[in-house]
């Protein structure tokens with residue numbers, strides 16, 4: 001999929017060796033550990049994992065929105081040819097909203113409760129462009145219309161909108177400048193299942209029409225099943241599996257991916273019992289020896305306690321599991 005989506009200019013986003021530490025008095029805790037990923041123009045990448053697996057921290061690191069005690073400990077985030085890690089706050093302010101935007105988990109927290117939707121759109125537009133009042137009003141009405149909300153709601157305050165409408169207003173705000181990349185952190189998690197599915201369809205439709213790329217973080221694997229081109233499964237701050245979504249759903253290689261798939265109902269597939277994954281992700285201040293998933297893995301082997309798996313490549317999918325250690329990634333590339 002990646003090569004089909006490439007426009008010949010290379011990836012839109014290239015993350016290499018990205019690590020994030022939570023710096024505490026007791027010790028530095030590595031929440032994101034040497035993550036590599038690429039996003040092609042117009043691609044939809046899903047990032048899944050349980051709470052505490054580092055997916056939201058990774059997303060905030062990519063968007064350069066980390067705040068203490070979290071800090072980037074190493075690696076690069078090259079977006080449209082520039083390493084965002086090296087940009088100043090002013091340079092970042094210039095490209096945020098214009099070139100990439102972020103949709104947060106809770107619009108209620110992200111939107112200013114004291115301002116109308118129109119006021120918030122106006123602030124964002126005026127901070128990045130000099131536009132006439134009429135042009136601002138027209139663009140605000142246009143993006144609201146894009147997400148299926150009548151322009152009459154430009155006058156509404158966040159508390160006057162339903163949860164689904166607030167999330168859609170946030171997405172409209174993210175599209176004010178038609179950015180190349182929209183980064184979304186569980187934007188549907190506060191909604192009921194029907195509203196979730198409806199919002200997902202709308203995001204996908206907008207993405208196809210406007211051509212922007214999406215990075216979409218969720219703990220619910222079934223949510224991105226029909227919308228993402230590729231999927232990255234994260235566990236304990238590391239990439240557990242990365243490949244085409246269809247391939248991971250048809251044949252998950254990592255035992256953690258299998259567990260996640262069994263933990264959520266499929267909306268279209270055959271009915272099957274939900275089993276889930278016993279236990280919880282490790283304390284990253286004291287990760288287990290060897291494979292980090294080993295204490296919860298139903299097929300762990302003796303060697304999994306002593307040997308930390310690398311990422312191995314199997315038919316185009318990367319997987320961090322010793323069951324697939326015959327084909328180390330570096331060797332496969334030679």
Ligand code: SF4
Pocket residue numbers: 254255256291292293294295297298299300301304309320321322323
């Ligand atoms: Fe399970 Fe071992 Fe693979 Fe880790 S390396 S996921 S413990 S089989």
